Amino acid sequence: MTTHASRSLxxxxxxxxxxxxxxxxxxxxxxxxxxxxxxxxxxxxxxLLFLTGIGAGLGTLVNQHNSAALNGLSYLAFLTPGLxxxxxxxxxxxxxxHPVHQSVQAKGHYWAASATPMSPVDIYYGxxxxxxxxxxxxxxxxxxxxxxxxxxxxxxxxxxxVATLLVGAAFAAPSAAWAVTAKRxxxxxxxxxxxxxxxxxFSGTFFPLTQLPGWLQPVVQATPLWHxxxxxxxxxxxxxxxxxxxxxxxxLAVLAVAGLLLGRRTYxxxxxx
Amino acid sequence: xxxxxRQPQGTVPGQAPMIRAKGLQKRYGAARGEGFTAxxxxxxxxxxxxxxxxxxxxxxxxxSTMRMIACTSPATGGSLDVLGLDARTEGARIxxxxxxxxxxxxxxVELTVRENLLIYGRYFGLPKAEIRRRATExxxxxxxxxxxxxxVEALSGGMRRRLTIARALINEPEIVLLDEPTTGLDPQAxxxxxxxxxxxxxxxxxxxxxxxxxxxxxxLCDRLVVMDGGLIVTEGSPGGLIERYxxxxxxxxxxxxxxxxxxxxxxxxxxxxxxxxxxxxLLYTDEGEAxxxxxxxxxxxxxxxxxxxASLEDVFLTLTGRTxxx
Amino acid sequence: MSAVVGPQxxxxxxxxxxxxxxxxxxxxxxxxxxxTWLLLVAEIFEPVLYLLAFGVxxxxxxxxxxxxxxxxxxxxxxxxxxxxxxxxMNGAMNETTFNxxxxxxxxxxxxxxxxxxxxVRGVALGEVCWALLRGALVTVGFLVAVTVFGLVHxxxxxxxxxxxxxxxxxxxxxxxxxxxxxxxxxxxQYIQLAMLPMFLFATTFYxxxxxxxxxxxxxxxxxxxxxxxxxxxxxxxxxxxxxLLPAAYLLAVGGLALLLAFRxxxxxxxx
Numbered sequence: 001m002t003t004h005a006s007r008s009l010x011x012x013x014x015x016x017x018x019x020x021x022x023x024x025x026x027x028x029x030x031x032x033x034x035x036x037x038x039x040x041x042x043x044x045x046x047x048l049l050f051l052t053g054i055g056a057g058l059g060t061l062v063n064q065h066n067s068a069a070l071n072g073l074s075y076l077a078f079l080t081p082g083l084x085x086x087x088x089x090x091x092x093x094x095x096x097x098h099p100v101h102q103s104v105q106a107k108g109h110y111w112a113a114s115a116t117p118m119s120p121v122d123i124y125y126g127x128x129x130x131x132x133x134x135x136x137x138x139x140x141x142x143x144x145x146x147x148x149x150x151x152x153x154x155x156x157x158x159x160x161x162v163a164t165l166l167v168g169a170a171f172a173a174p175s176a177a178w179a180v181t182a183k184r185x186x187x188x189x190x191x192x193x194x195x196x197x198x199x200x201x202f203s204g205t206f207f208p209l210t211q212l213p214g215w216l217q218p219v220v221q222a223t224p225l226w227h228x229x230x231x232x233x234x235x236x237x238x239x240x241x242x243x244x245x246x247x248x249x250x251x252l253a254v255l256a257v258a259g260l261l262l263g264r265r266t267y268x269x270x271x272x273x
Numbered sequence: 274x275x276x277x278x279r280q281p282q283g284t285v286p287g288q289a290p291m292i293r294a295k296g297l298q299k300r301y302g303a304a305r306g307e308g309f310t311a312x313x314x315x316x317x318x319x320x321x322x323x324x325x326x327x328x329x330x331x332x333x334x335x336x337s338t339m340r341m342i343a344c345t346s347p348a349t350g351g352s353l354d355v356l357g358l359d360a361r362t363e364g365a366r367i368x369x370x371x372x373x374x375x376x377x378x379x380x381x382v383e384l385t386v387r388e389n390l391l392i393y394g395r396y397f398g399l400p401k402a403e404i405r406r407r408a409t410e411x412x413x414x415x416x417x418x419x420x421x422x423x424x425v426e427a428l429s430g431g432m433r434r435r436l437t438i439a440r441a442l443i444n445e446p447e448i449v450l451l452d453e454p455t456t457g458l459d460p461q462a463x464x465x466x467x468x469x470x471x472x473x474x475x476x477x478x479x480x481x482x483x484x485x486x487x488x489x490x491x492x493l494c495d496r497l498v499v500m501d502g503g504l505i506v507t508e509g510s511p512g513g514l515i516e517r518y519x520x521x522x523x524x525x526x527x528x529x530x531x532x533x534x535x536x537x538x539x540x541x542x543x544x545x546x547x548x549x550x551x552x553x554x555l556l557y558t559d560e561g562e563a564x565x566x567x568x569x570x571x572x573x574x575x576x577x578x579x580x581x582x583a584s585l586e587d588v589f590l591t592l593t594g595r596t597x598x599x
Numbered sequence: 600m601s602a603v604v605g606p607q608x609x610x611x612x613x614x615x616x617x618x619x620x621x622x623x624x625x626x627x628x629x630x631x632x633x634x635t636w637l638l639l640v641a642e643i644f645e646p647v648l649y650l651l652a653f654g655v656x657x658x659x660x661x662x663x664x665x666x667x668x669x670x671x672x673x674x675x676x677x678x679x680x681x682x683x684x685x686x687x688m689n690g691a692m693n694e695t696t697f698n699x700x701x702x703x704x705x706x707x708x709x710x711x712x713x714x715x716x717x718x719v720r721g722v723a724l725g726e727v728c729w730a731l732l733r734g735a736l737v738t739v740g741f742l743v744a745v746t747v748f749g750l751v752h753x754x755x756x757x758x759x760x761x762x763x764x765x766x767x768x769x770x771x772x773x774x775x776x777x778x779x780x781x782x783x784x785x786x787x788q789y790i791q792l793a794m795l796p797m798f799l800f801a802t803t804f805y806x807x808x809x810x811x812x813x814x815x816x817x818x819x820x821x822x823x824x825x826x827x828x829x830x831x832x833x834x835x836x837x838x839x840x841x842x843l844l845p846a847a848y849l850l851a852v853g854g855l856a857l858l859l860a861f862r863x864x865x866x867x868x869x870x
Contacts, residue, residue, distance in 0.1 A: 038788045045792060053799030058657065060809050061674075067660045075660070193641055201652035211659045301870065343714050346870060365716040373714035379707045383631045392630055395623040396715035444715075 020118045024126020025133075027113070028099075032130075043138040047087065047145050054206070055079045055151065069208045073237075080151040081160060081236035082205035084142055085228040088164045091138050092171035093196050096131050097188045100179035103127075110180075110271055120271040124263045128176055135168030136161075152236050163235045167228035170252040173259030180263070180270050199225040204233075227251045289357060291448055291479045292319040292342060298350030299337045299503075311337035313503035314351060319448075324470075324480040326490045326497030328585075330593055333500040335483040336376065339452050342481065343373045356447060369397060372441030376452040378433040380425050386436055387412065387421040390443055397444045407443055414469065415439035431462025438469065449473060451482040455489060467492060487585035501593045511585050518591050519583040520544075522561040526568065526575035527553040539573050557583070620717035624725020625732070632733075639733070642690055643740040646682045650745070653678050653804060666808045672835065679745050680834035681803040683759060684766055684826040686741045691734035691767035695726060695774030696790060700781060709868055719865045727771045727857065734767030735760065758838070759830045765846060766826040769853035773822070776856040779863035797823045822852055 032039075059075035070078055103110040113123050143161050146152040152160060182188050202212070203225035209217050220226050231248040234240035297315050302308035312334040319325045329335045340346035341353060344364035353360040355367045381389050387408055394404030412418045415435040420428060428436065434454065441449055454470070455463045470493060474480055484490050490497055491511045498508045507514060524544075528536050537554050540547060544564060548555040553575075558564040561580030568575075632639070654675030661674040702708035709722060739760065745751055777790065801823040807815050818824050825845040832841055 035785055038785060042788055042792065046795065049796050049799050053796070054804065057800070057809055058661075058804045061665065061805050062657070062660045064665060065660060065662045067662075069660060190641070193644060197645065198648055201648045202656070206652055207656035207660055211656045345710075345713055365718060368714060369716040371714075373711070375711060375714070377707060379711035381627070381631075381708060381711075382706055383634070384627075388630055392623070392627045393711075393715070395626055396620055396712055396717045398620070398623070398716065440711075 020122040021125035021129065023116070023118060024113060024123050025129045026126075027109070028127060028130035029133075032134075039134075040137075040141065043141045044145055047083065047142040048149075050083055051076065051080060051146060051149055051151055055083075069210050076149075076151050077237070078208075078233075079206065080146045080149075081232040082229045084139065084146070084160065084164050084236075085167050085232040086200050086203070086205045086225060087142060088135055088139055088167040089171045089225050089228065090196065090200065091135050092131060092168045093175045093192065095134050096128075096172045096175035097179040097182070097191070100127065100176045101182050101185060101188050104180050104270060114271045120267040121264050123271065124176065124180075124267040128172060128260075128263070131172045131176065132165070132169055135172065136165060139164040139168065153238075156236055156238060159235045160232055163228075163231045166249065166252045166256070167225075167232065170224055170228070170255040170259070173256050173263060175259075177259050177263030177266050180266050199223050204229045224252065224255055290318040290354075291321050291356060292317075292481070293354045294318075294338075294351065295353075296351030297338070297341065297348055297353050299334070299341060299346065300349045310503055312341070315498075315500070315503075315505045317498055317505065317508065319479060319481060322474075322477050322479055323495040324474050324482070324493050326494035327481070327483045327500060328487075328490055328497055328589060329483070329500035333593075334503040335500055336452055338500070339450055339481070339483060342448075343371065343450055344368050345373075369444065370447050372444065372446035372449040374434075374437050374441045374449065374451040374454055376456070378430075378437050380433060380436055380440065382425050385422050385424055386417055386428070389425060389436060390440055393440045394443045399444065404443065407445075411439040411442055414442070414472075416465070429462070431458050431465065434458060434462070434466060435469065438466075442473075446478065448479045448481065451480065453483055453485060456485065463489075487589055491585045499589060499592050506592050514588045515583050515585060518588045520546075520557040521559045521583060523581055523583050523587060524556040524558055524561045524564050524568075525553055525579040525581070526556070526573065527577045527579075528575055536573050536575070539571050540568060543567055543571070555587075557587075620715075620721035621725035621728060623717065624712075624722055625729045628726075628729040628733075639737055639740065642693070642737045643686070643744065645689075646686045646741050647744050649682055650675065650679055650748070654748075654750075664806060666806045667835075669835065675748070676750050676835070677806075677831075678804060679750050680759070680831040681801075681827045683738055683741055683745070683763065683834075684823065684830040685798060685803060687734045687738045687763040687766040687830075688770045688823060688826060689734075690737035691730040691771040692774040692794075694730035694733050695771045696778050696781075696787070699726060699775065699778050700784075700787075703778065703867075704783075713868055719868050720861055722868075723775060723857070723860055723864050727768065727775060730771035730774070731764055731767030734771065735764050738763040738767075753836070755836075755838075756834060758833050762829045762833065762842075762846075765849050765853075766829065769822060769826070769849040769856070772853040772856035772860060775860040776863065779860060779867060797821050802827055822849065825849055 055076040059079070062070070062075040102108055103113075110123060114120060118126075139161050143152060143157045143164070147154045147157045179188060202216075203220055203223050205225075209220055209226070212220065227248040231240075231245065231252070234244065234248075294315060294317050297312060298310070299312040300308045300310045311332075315334075315338070327335045327338060337346065341348050341360065342355060344355070344360050344367045347361065356370055358367050360367060381392065384392065390408040390411060391401075391404055394407065395401070399407075409418075412421050415438060417432060417436060417439065420432060425433065425436070438449075438451075438454070451470070455466055458466065467489070470480065470482075474493075480493070482493065484493075494511060496508070496510050497514070498505045499514075500506065507518070509517065526536070526540075533549070533552070533554065537547065537549055540554065540556065544556045544558045546557040548557070556564055556568075565578055565580060568578075658674035658678075663670065664672045664674055664677045667677070712722060713719065742751075742756070742759070746756075781787065781790075800818060801821045802818065803823075807818060810818060825848045829842060829845040829849065832838070
């Protein structure tokens with residue numbers, strides 16, 4: 001409906017129109033052209049650093065101890081898919097929440113965008129599309145590095161990227177939907193510190209769930225990142241079961257769709273109030 | 274502010290100037306060889322108790338001059354004495370005795386209104402009890418007592434500017450520098466600010482201000498200089514400058530599209546000076562109504578005709594041209 | 600009132616501002632932290648997370664740390680001092696990079712401060728003092744957490760506090776020097792690009808002998824490695840001349856960085 005409204009505003013004579021959301025996507029892509037070098041370096045360097053520093057370095061200690069909890073798996077092979085999922089979450093949150101919050105401030109980009117024929121929902125979709133595009137970039141870079149490192153089976157790599165994308169979408173959509181309503185920048189930071197970081201550390205990324213005290217395990221299993229980590233890990237190792245995969249995919253898909261529906265409402269309410 | 278005595282305005286023979294600049298220059302980036310000259314050698318004096326204006330378009334060198342007087346930017350040539358002290362070597366001692374209101378309100382956004390004054394006083398090394406006493410007075414002076422414990426973020430533009438001025442007074446300065454003090458304020462806020470500045474002047478504080486607004490300069494300044502391209506192009510009192518560079522009145526005749534050129538030709542000789550603008554012509558005259566009658570007599574039929582008093586704005590545009598400076 | 604009106608040299612001498620006002624700068628920051636002290640709590644939260652995740656979670660996978668003089672050091676006790684050093688580093692460096700950049704470029708805080716008798720050196724020194732104080736404060740908070748987790752066995756551990764102050768000084772000064780080179784917020788990713796590998800490789804999570812000798816030499820040059828040594832040795836009960844090298848190293852790095860920062864800031868702020 002909204003697309004219909006904006007389409008009618010396109011000057012006559014232009015027969016082929018693109019979805020308005022793509023204009024918003026193009027805007028962010030254009031901005032990205034100035035900064036992509038730095039983020040690409042970070043996207044390749046960060047995983048490489050964690051894989052060498054923690055995976056190989058700390059892995060030496062872990063492998064020496066040969067804990068039964070890892071089922072004979074090398075620490076690097078255990079860590080890599082978990083880290084991939086956790087990075088997708090971080091990229092999705094940081095790149096959604098922060099720019100969205102900035103854009104909705106006085107003098108922010110959204111006010112310029114909402115003065116064009118684009119509807120708030122177009123703006124949301126376009127921005128979200130860009131964020132998922134960035135998650136794709138970094139997930140691909142990470143998986144390629146990991147495959148070259150021998151930390152992920154090269155044949156399974158594409159499947160792992162797809163699983164990572166789902167994690168990215170499950171975090172990006174609700175993050176943006178919420179960030180457009182966030183009043184102050186410290187709030188955005190606080191969610192990162194007290195929500196995203198604890199998930200990063202405890203959702204099975206660095207160690208198996210069994211290392212945690214029993215009462216904490218169901219709590220962790222309720223977090224979206226745990227499902228993301230499990231999905232990526234089983235995809236990378238080929239250990240997935242139909243039921244398990246269905247649960248993980250279902251959980252993440254519901255989160256993504258719920259975020260999407262919420263975002264349509266919050267953008268509408270905050271940009272056209 | 275409270276203890277200073279009222280001082281006579283203008284020159285008193287034998288009285289030392291508050292500021293004396295000779296051949297003052299400011300060149301940026303000279304070390305890297307790519308520099309540009311912001312101030313190209315200027316002379317001026319500011320006398321005790323006067324309000325001294327520095328006018329000029331963007332990039333004329335006003336702000337650089339102000340920063341040199343404030344001893345926050347070293348001169349690259351010439352000499353500058355402030356309060357009888359050499360600005361090159363006595364920066365900290367000079368800064369202790371002046372107040373600065375910068376162009377952007379650089380109030381500490383993380384603090385409350387009162388805290389801004391308290392901490393600023395500490396930068397001068399003043400004792401805490403003394404600062405507290407002065408802060409209360411200054412909040413009253415700036416009409417901010419109600420807002421004393423609010424965060425600066427909550428203030429309007431006018432309040433912020435008044436806070437900046439109050440802050441500049443915390444050390445009981447002998448000179449206050451104001452860089453475009455009313456830019457961006459609404460008319461009410463502007464008038465309130467002018468009124469506060471008049472009070473400072475009455476208290477005998479020497480004011481130095483830059484401004485884009487000619488009405489402000491006419492209102493506030495006893496004496497002013499006009500800068501252009503880093504040089505002083507003229508100096509005098511607002512009234513004196515109008516007398517020197519303008520006629521008493523200006524007659525503005527507006528014409529329809531395509532008519533202007535023919536009408537300008539008809540008007541030639543009516544007055545000594547005619548200025549052509551895209552949509553109208555300005556006739557500089559001492560008797561606007563008489564000139565208008567004479568124009569009608571020559572068959573000039575404008576869309577509208579307006580006679581007004583010549584202003585400092587006319588002087589300014591005459592001296593610095595109408596070309597847009599960005 | 601004297602008969603001659605007008606400026607009088609030394610009629611009212613400038614008030615004494617010892618050290619160019621460094622103390623006033625610390626006072627300002629303290630005033631602000633009265634409003635935002637919760638941020639400090641948040642800063643303790645992150646190392647505690649790492650301690651729990653690595654100490655407890657990964658600790659079970661690692662057991663006792665091999666290759667140390669003392670053979671029964673549990674992994675958590677090995678990681679905790681390194682995280683303490685990292686906390687001191689981050690606490691100090693966040694202040695002189697992020698917060699300082701904000702004051703320098705976004706809020707133009709120093710512009711108005713420098714219209715007073717305050718000097719650039721005073722401002723810089725004050726910021727470094729405040730940053731190392733803040734780093735020490737966060738470190739003490741983290742130390743309390745470590746104690747609560749039962750990883751501390753001797754009151755001698757309090758001796759790490761002066762160590763943390765020195766770490767804070769070195770990194771506050773380094774941050775101050777680095778921030779003068781930054782043009783915009785994008786440039787912060789270069790800092791991140793230097794800090795993350797240092798955090799991961801400077802023996803935070805495993806002992807130096809995991810590396811081959813040439814790499815060990817490289818790691819030993821990192822300021823964070825020396826900081827961790829300064830804190831880890833006393834935490835594991837080693838007090839000796841081994842502490843002199845890290846201490847001297849950090850003093851030298853901090854001192855040189857401070858001198859560089861003085862020069863660069865002077866050029867930026869008094870142009």
